[in-house]
Structure formats: C-alpha cells, structure tokens
Amino acid sequence: MAEVRLFSSKAYDRDGFDAANRQHGHDLTYLETRLGPDTVDLAVGAPAVCVFVNDDVSAPVLEALVAGGTSCVALRCAGFNNVDLDAAKRLGITVVRVPAYSPNAVAEHTLALILALNRRIHRAYNRVRDSNFALDGLVGFDLAGKTAGVIGTGKIGTIVARLLWHLRCRVLAVDMYQDPHLVDLGVEYVDLDRLIADSDIISLNCPLTSDTHHMISTDAIDRMRDGVMIVNTGRGALVDTEAVIEGLKSGKIGSLALDVYEEESRLFFEDRSHQILDDDVFARLLTFHNVLITAHQAFLTREALDAIATITLDNISTVLAGGECPNTVDPG
Ligand code: NAI
Numbered sequence: 001m002a003e004v005r006l007f008s009s010k011a012y013d014r015d016g017f018d019a020a021n022r023q024h025g026h027d028l029t030y031l032e033t034r035l036g037p038d039t040v041d042l043a044v045g046a047p048a049v050c051v052f053v054n055d056d057v058s059a060p061v062l063e064a065l066v067a068g069g070t071s072c073v074a075l076r077c078a079g080f081n082n083v084d085l086d087a088a089k090r091l092g093i094t095v096v097r098v099p100a101y102s103p104n105a106v107a108e109h110t111l112a113l114i115l116a117l118n119r120r121i122h123r124a125y126n127r128v129r130d131s132n133f134a135l136d137g138l139v140g141f142d143l144a145g146k147t148a149g150v151i152g153t154g155k156i157g158t159i160v161a162r163l164l165w166h167l168r169c170r171v172l173a174v175d176m177y178q179d180p181h182l183v184d185l186g187v188e189y190v191d192l193d194r195l196i197a198d199s200d201i202i203s204l205n206c207p208l209t210s211d212t213h214h215m216i217s218t219d220a221i222d223r224m225r226d227g228v229m230i231v232n233t234g235r236g237a238l239v240d241t242e243a244v245i246e247g248l249k250s251g252k253i254g255s256l257a258l259d260v261y262e263e264e265s266r267l268f269f270e271d272r273s274h275q276i277l278d279d280d281v282f283a284r285l286l287t288f289h290n291v292l293i294t295a296h297q298a299f300l301t302r303e304a305l306d307a308i309a310t311i312t313l314d315n316i317s318t319v320l321a322g323g324e325c326p327n328t329v330d331p332g
Contacts, residue, residue: 001025002320004074004313005043006050007035008269012300013076016309024313037061044068048316053077053296054265057095059087066091072319075329076312077299079235081208085331095329096315100155102304107159109298110203110233113257114164117229117292118143137289141200144168149199151192151215152206152234153179160203161187172199175206196220201229208235218243227254233298236262241281248288255290259298268295 001024006013009030021028029046033039035055041064043049049070051057057073062084065073073088075097088095116122119140127134148169150161158179165171171187172195173179183189192215195202202224206212216230216239230253232239241262247253261267263279277283285291299308311327318325 001027002048002316003027003029003046004048004050004316005029005031005046006076007031007033007039007042007055008052009050010269012305013309016305017313019306020309020313024317026313026316035061037064040064040068043070046070047320048072048074050074050076050312050316051082052269053079053082054269055082057083057088059084062087062091062093066093072096072316074312074316074319076308079207080329081235083329085329089331094319094325096312096319096325096327097329098308098311098315099327101299101307101311102301103155103159105301105304106156106205106233106298107163108301109259109294110156110160110205110231111163113231113233113259113292113294114143114201114203114229117231117255117257117290122292123289143201146170146200147172147198148201148203149173149195150187150203150205151175151195152204153177153182153187154205156233157203157205158182160205161185164201164203169201193223196223198225199228200225201231204230204232204234204238206234206238208237213237214240214243216240216244218246221247221252224252226252228252229255229257231257233259236260236264241285245281245284248291255292256285256288257292258285259294260296261285261293264296 004026035051037060040061043065071093073095078099080097083095120138124138146169148164149172150157151174153161153173153175161171161173161182165185172190173187174192174195178189221243244256315325315327
C-alpha cells in the first residue's frame with residue numbers, strides 16, 4: 001500500500017479509481033489542483049503521483065517531485081507530450097502511462113463529431129428548442145461516396161477508418177506502418193500530400209511530435225479540396241489554429257470539429273462560464289457556425305474510465321514493487 005496523489009482529478013475519475021483500488025489498497029488522495037511548479041509541494045511524501053493530459057511534468061517539476069520522495073509518475077492517459085522524459089530518466093523517476101484504454105471511445109467520438117457537424121445537429125438542436133423550424137443553413141452532404149483521409153492508423157485511427165469505410169466512404173490513410181486488415185478492407189495507404197489533396201474529410205489521429213506539430217498549416221490547407229471538413233481528436237497543436245481560422249474565413253475549409261486545442265491547458269476541464277474568455281483565437285473559433293468544439297471529452301466513456309483506473313493502479317503497484325512495467329515510457 002502506498003500514498004498516491006491524483007492531480008487534476010474530477011468527480012468522474014473517482015468511481016473507477018475507488019473500485020479498481022480494492023485490488024491494491026493504496027491510499028488515494030484526489031486533488032483538483034493541476035500539477036505544476038506552484039503546486040508540486042502537494043506531492044511531498046507520496047511515492048507515486050497520478051497526472052492527466054494538461055498537468056505540467058517539466059524538468060523543474062520532476063526535480064521537485066524527486067526531492068519530495070516521489071519515484072513514479074503515472075499518466076492516466078495515452079499521450080505523454082507534457083512530460084520531459086529526458087529529465088525523468090536523468091532523475092531516475094519512472095513514468096508510466098495507459099497506452100490503450102478504449103480506442104473505441106475516441107473513434108466513436110470522432111465519428112459523432114463528423115456526423116453532427118455535417119448534418120448541423122448542433123444548430124438544429126438550438127433552433128428547434130427556440131421553435132425555429134426553418135432548414136436554411138442546415139444542408140449537409142452524403143458521406144457515402146466521399147473520400148475520407150485518416151492521418152495515423154494506430155489503435156484509434158484504425159477504428160475511425162473502419163467506421164468511415166462502413167459508412168461507404170472511400171478511405172485514404174497515412175502512416176509509416178500499414179495495417180494489413182485495413183488494406184484487406186480496401187483502405188488505400190497514400191502519402192500525406194495525396195491525402196491532403198484528395199480528401200473531403202480529414203481526421204487527425206496521430207500523436208503530437210516535432211514532425212506532426214502544425215501539420216495542418218496554411219500551406220497544407222491551400223492544397224486541400226474546397227469545402228474540406230477537418231476533424232482533430234488527436235492533439236491541439238497538430239493544427240495551426242490561426243491558419244484554420246483564415247481557411248474558415250475564406251471558405252476553403254467547409255467545417256471544422258475539434259476535441260483538442262493547442263492552448264487548451266488554459267481553458268479545458270474547468271467551468272469558466274463566469275469568467276471573461278481572454279483567448280481571442282479561441283473566441284474567434286466560437287463565432288463560426290460551421291465549427292463544433294468539444295473540450296477534450298473523446299475519451300469520456302464509462303468503459304474508458306474504468307480501464308484507465310485499472311491499468312493506472314496496476315502500473316503504479318508494479319513500479320513501486322520494483323517490477324518491470326510494460327507501460328513504462330522511455331525517452332526512446
Ligand atoms: P497509437 O500510438 O496507437 O497510433 C498512433 C499512430 O500514428 C501510429 O500508427 C503511428 O505510426 C502514427 N504516426 C505517428 N507519426 C505519424 C505521422 N507523422 N503521420 C502519420 N501517422 C503517424 O495511438 P492511438 O492510441 O491511436 O492515439 C492517437 C492519438 O490520439 C494519441 O497520440 C493522442 O494524442 C490522441 N488521443 C486523444 C484522446 C482524446 O480524448 N481526444 C484520447 C486518447 C488519445
């Protein structure tokens with residue numbers, strides 16, 4: 001049994017963690033506070049901390065964690081772009097993550113965004129509630145027969161590609177590894193330039209790396225089909241937000257769905273409805289009727305939360321017992 005402090009935790013995290021912890025008996029402390037240089041003192045004395053996508057796990061934070069007696073940082077998510085892995089290695093602190101919890105959850109949310117945005121469900125919902133039954137401005141397109149491009153066919157992108165194929169889209173994909181099952185299905189692996197040029201819908205399902213940062217740039221948008229739909233459930237900085245705003249203003253981009261945003265750490269996961277929105281770029285995005293934004297909720301299903309809790313506590317118990325954890329993240 002060990003003390004585990006869970007940063008950035010919410011009410012919806014507790015059920016899964018409390019249930020999974022019956023197997024482990026750890027002393028769990030749920031903190032709403034985000035981990036960062038100013039809050040790292042809250043970890044003092046805990047051998048393990050558990051963090052989420054927007055916690056700051058930079059070198060100074062890791063140094064303070066080690067000084068306070070922490071030896072394990074457990075990410076309760078798949079992505080680890082918020083962790084300085086080189087610093088963790090240098091300091092001898094083990095970083096573990098949950099590589100897969102429910103790729104279905106994220107893939108299904110991606111499809112939900114595509115369908116809702118295309119058929120303007122977000123606008124129709126508000127209109128009908130206001131007794132406005134006019135249909136002007138709600139025209140969508142048939143997905144059947146359209147070309148959908150999936151960038152990154154890992155655990156999530158593979159399911160997105162399958163779902164789109166079953167909706168009778170022609171599906172193009174970009175990845176350095178080809179999934180043979182997708183190839184058998186009829187998905188065509190192409191290079192990024194071809195996917196960008198030929199797709200009516202582009203779904204981003206690759207990780208954020210130095211190679212993929214701002215892959216949706218002004219130059220890429222210029223080469224897209226007129227009226228293209230872009231859907232990002234990967235990581236915010238895959239998209240150059242200023243560039244997509246220009247694309248939306250010119251009409252080149254027909255619609256945009258985002259579950260992630262490059263400056264989301266200043267906004268998402270909190271109720272800010274009583275505050276003034278001081279992010280002018282995000283505020284501009286909200287003015288477009290053809291933009292649909294959810295606040296990093298693609299993972300949020302009961303099944304995913306339960307799996308996250310189970311795997312995270314298994315990871316922590318393994319590391320603290322001195323075992324080899326298969327979900328350890330190395331700098332590579
Ligand atoms: P994965 O590691 O199974 O798949 C990622 C795929 O992207 C791999 O096949 C990899 O080869 C490919 N890839 C890497 N660089 C690429 C590039 N430059 N161009 C094309 N493909 C490239 O990861 P998984 O589980 O499918 O997750 C994908 C991403 O989804 C995560 O990195 C994370 O950022 C995001 N995510 C978002 C969530 C949300 O709630 N919105 C929840 C979970 C993950």
